[in-house]
Amino acid sequence: MLWADKFAFAAALFLMLMLLFAIFGPALLDGVASKQNLRARNAAPFTVERGFLYLLGGDALGRPLLARIIVAAQNTLTIAAGAVAASMVIGSTLGLIAGYAGKTTGEVIMRLADVIMSFPSLLLAVIVLYMLEPSIGNLVLVLAITRIPIYLRTTRAEVLEVRERMFVQAAQVMGASTSRIIFRHILPVILPTLLTIATLDFAFVMLAESALSFLGIGIQPPEVTWGLMVSQGRQYLTNAWWLAFWPGLMIILTTMSLNLLSGWMRVALNPTQRWRLELGGKRNG
Amino acid sequence: MAEHLLEVRDLSVRFHTARGVVNAVNGISWHLDRGETLAILGESGSGKSVSASAIMNLIDCPPGEITSGQILFEGRDLLTLGGEARREINGRRIAMIFQDPLSHLNPVYPVGWQIAEAGMAHGESRHDAYARTLELMRRVGIPEPDAAMKKYPHQFSGGQRQRLMIAMALVLKPDILIADEPTTALDVTVQAEVLSLLEELQEETGMGLLLITHDLGVVAEAADRAVVMQGGRIVETGTPRELYHNAQHPYTRKLLAAAPGKGAMRQADERPAPILQVRGLTKSYGAFTALKCADFDLRAGETLAVVGESGSGKSTVARLILRLEEASGGEALWKGEDLLKKSHRQMAPLRRQLQMVFQDPTQSLAPHMSVFEIISEAWAIHRDILPKARWRARVTELLEQVGLQPEHADRYPHQFSGGQRQRIAIARALALEPELIICDEAVSALDVSIQAQVIDLLGRLRDELGIAFIFIAHDLPVVRDFADRVLVMQKGEIVEQGPVTEIFERPRELYTQRLLAAGLDADPDVQAGRRAARLALAG
Numbered sequence: 001m002l003w004a005d006k007f008a009f010a011a012a013l014f015l016m017l018m019l020l021f022a023i024f025g026p027a028l029l030d031g032v033a034s035k036q037n038l039r040a041r042n043a044a045p046f047t048v049e050r051g052f053l054y055l056l057g058g059d060a061l062g063r064p065l066l067a068r069i070i071v072a073a074q075n076t077l078t079i080a081a082g083a084v085a086a087s088m089v090i091g092s093t094l095g096l097i098a099g100y101a102g103k104t105t106g107e108v109i110m111r112l113a114d115v116i117m118s119f120p121s122l123l124l125a126v127i128v129l130y131m132l133e134p135s136i137g138n139l140v141l142v143l144a145i146t147r148i149p150i151y152l153r154t155t156r157a158e159v160l161e162v163r164e165r166m167f168v169q170a171a172q173v174m175g176a177s178t179s180r181i182i183f184r185h186i187l188p189v190i191l192p193t194l195l196t197i198a199t200l201d202f203a204f205v206m207l208a209e210s211a212l213s214f215l216g217i218g219i220q221p222p223e224v225t226w227g228l229m230v231s232q233g234r235q236y237l238t239n240a241w242w243l244a245f246w247p248g249l250m251i252i253l254t255t256m257s258l259n260l261l262s263g264w265m266r267v268a269l270n271p272t273q274r275w276r277l278e279l280g281g282k283r284n285g
Numbered sequence: 286m287a288e289h290l291l292e293v294r295d296l297s298v299r300f301h302t303a304r305g306v307v308n309a310v311n312g313i314s315w316h317l318d319r320g321e322t323l324a325i326l327g328e329s330g331s332g333k334s335v336s337a338s339a340i341m342n343l344i345d346c347p348p349g350e351i352t353s354g355q356i357l358f359e360g361r362d363l364l365t366l367g368g369e370a371r372r373e374i375n376g377r378r379i380a381m382i383f384q385d386p387l388s389h390l391n392p393v394y395p396v397g398w399q400i401a402e403a404g405m406a407h408g409e410s411r412h413d414a415y416a417r418t419l420e421l422m423r424r425v426g427i428p429e430p431d432a433a434m435k436k437y438p439h440q441f442s443g444g445q446r447q448r449l450m451i452a453m454a455l456v457l458k459p460d461i462l463i464a465d466e467p468t469t470a471l472d473v474t475v476q477a478e479v480l481s482l483l484e485e486l487q488e489e490t491g492m493g494l495l496l497i498t499h500d501l502g503v504v505a506e507a508a509d510r511a512v513v514m515q516g517g518r519i520v521e522t523g524t525p526r527e528l529y530h531n532a533q534h535p536y537t538r539k540l541l542a543a544a545p546g547k548g549a550m551r552q553a554d555e556r557p558a559p560i561l562q563v564r565g566l567t568k569s570y571g572a573f574t575a576l577k578c579a580d581f582d583l584r585a586g587e588t589l590a591v592v593g594e595s596g597s598g599k600s601t602v603a604r605l606i607l608r609l610e611e612a613s614g615g616e617a618l619w620k621g622e623d624l625l626k627k628s629h630r631q632m633a634p635l636r637r638q639l640q641m642v643f644q645d646p647t648q649s650l651a652p653h654m655s656v657f658e659i660i661s662e663a664w665a666i667h668r669d670i671l672p673k674a675r676w677r678a679r680v681t682e683l684l685e686q687v688g689l690q691p692e693h694a695d696r697y698p699h700q701f702s703g704g705q706r707q708r709i710a711i712a713r714a715l716a717l718e719p720e721l722i723i724c725d726e727a728v729s730a731l732d733v734s735i736q737a738q739v740i741d742l743l744g745r746l747r748d749e750l751g752i753a754f755i756f757i758a759h760d761l762p763v764v765r766d767f768a769d770r771v772l773v774m775q776k777g778e779i780v781e782q783g784p785v786t787e788i789f790e791r792p793r794e795l796y797t798q799r800l801l802a803a804g805l806d807a808d809p810d811v812q813a814g815r816r817a818a819r820l821a822l823a824g
Contacts, residue, residue, distance in 0.1 A: 165648060166643050166645060166648035166649035167648065167649050167650055167651040167652075169609055169643070169649070170641070170643060170649045170650075170710075170713070171651075171662070172609060173607055173609070173636060173639075173640060173641045174636060174637075174640070174662065174663055174666055174713075174717065175632070175633040175634070175635075175636030175637060175666050175667065176662070176666050177633070177666070180665075180666065184662070185651055188651075188653045189651075189652075189653060269653075270652075270653070271652065271653060271655075271697035271699065272652055272697065272699040
């Protein structure tokens, strides 16, 4: 069915490649990626005279950009995926509780979300990371906390709507337990929405991480992420655009692929929409 | 040949959909004269609304395509006219009212403004338009028209909203009024009032009325002539009397046979002790009392019908007994145990004895679950009924019992028609082997012939399995064929209860008599009698 949507298929291939980079990249290319070569400072892209690792050019310290992008995939994806997954799981769980439990519990949870939202997320991150050691784990934690309200509020709103639907009442009449109603009847209906938000959030988290790295409280060099590469390359934008361009392109492509894939998934998981894929892309009229 | 006011000749419309080309109507022809009421009768999917949409230029092209035919209005072919000329005719000469008035009135403007707007859009002065609006609102029977002009749509009842829509359609004194299921969403008594209003207005203005409906009763009550449509074709044309007594086409005969309210009524025999005793059941929302002190009994294997208009509290009874809402007072004894005092944990095992079938199967079946999952969920919840290994076999059995195929088990609800979906909902209820099934308007959303099949199915289940039913309906003929005892409700109170023969043949309360007189019968002669009775009661 994935083949039926060519864009989603390409997106899946691209994400698979990124996953391979993330898993094997650091082990294979770590030495090359951090080796300085001052003669290749800001080397222009699209030449292979220094070897194909310099295909995308060299950075300000003459390190091959292609190798660095591959190596950086691991940190970038770990942080982004970790933060998105953690905030989605925590946020939607709290949202389900807030939407389905009684009024008081719901109110308490919503006010907690308000507290998080009323606090500028970057400021919160700065404070937390200033006090804690800047590490991947802490970075994930901070980013996750700031994104929880997004999922929480969406989930709660959807639950409030879905729980009034007839089929939920039908399940109640059959004597279904609360957990059964939530996980079997409500969650499948709102999951597509959550996944769509998560893919969009993926890009936001990558950029937020680069902002923190730029401030010096995120990832510390020599560790590297795409976001950090973008912010490091920013000062050379006028004379060596490729420093910021390639990692930026990777962020865009990853987000876009996730988005395409989630769009496909939304259709594929929905029995009433699935025929669009089974049709095989044929169009009438 | 005399010229007709409106004539449709050999009209064919098809739609290009993802699943291929659908021929909505195929070469249909009919005509409408001044002062005449023509009914187009058909079930859902018969294409009865398509010709009206073509007249009003409401078909989106693409995906729609008018492949052949003419629509002649005073000799001019509407289909070849330009957009500007069409707009000049729409609204001014041909007006339309719809099934659901609430969705056609803008919630943020006062109704007076909305009605006057139609006049002003076609060039009347503000003063004239408002004067005419006032006059029309008085004419369609809105109480205190001066004050009502400034009210918003949500402040009116369903029947009043439909009257407002009629007023809006009449602002420009059209020659033709197209009414697409104008009374389907209304209560029986209100339906009768709206139909007589349309008739009076027609007599005053001499307009042609095109009535699109699925209800044989509406045809018998209001139409001069009727065309019967099936699958995009006209199968028969005639006066209601001809059609009723002398139907030629098998489909028309099938429709007439399916019309409820003709079979023998069930005799209430002495039955065992009651399984459900409801005493003083009350529900209030703040100061508003939805249900006042309801008392009734239900015996094992008995069918109790609860009838009443919308807002009479009949669904509230069901929801309270099943604990979908908490009662404000009273008790409901199920085999001697008070259901209302059970905790949710204590209630769970009892739920398998009490099941419910909802009005709209499209909404009551989870769209993301296959039929197998929907039906077998009952056993996943109550694990002691059936071991998992036997689920598949039992689902097959249940599907066959409700008249579906075993291979339907792996499909999803949206792949079925409305009637089939309701069968799935019934199979789901049966999976728990309940002793009582509450049907909340379970057949109201279905076409007449499908409705008859579902009622047959329920009747068979009742006889085979000895299940008791509480059958909530606003449709009296259906109740007449199916119920043992009837409970009539009005404004949250039970006004009358008794065996079905007594309620239908010797109703004591005025309200019950009014309700019976307002019901529409497919037989034009019976309907004429009802009409006389209705007028007598009103006068």
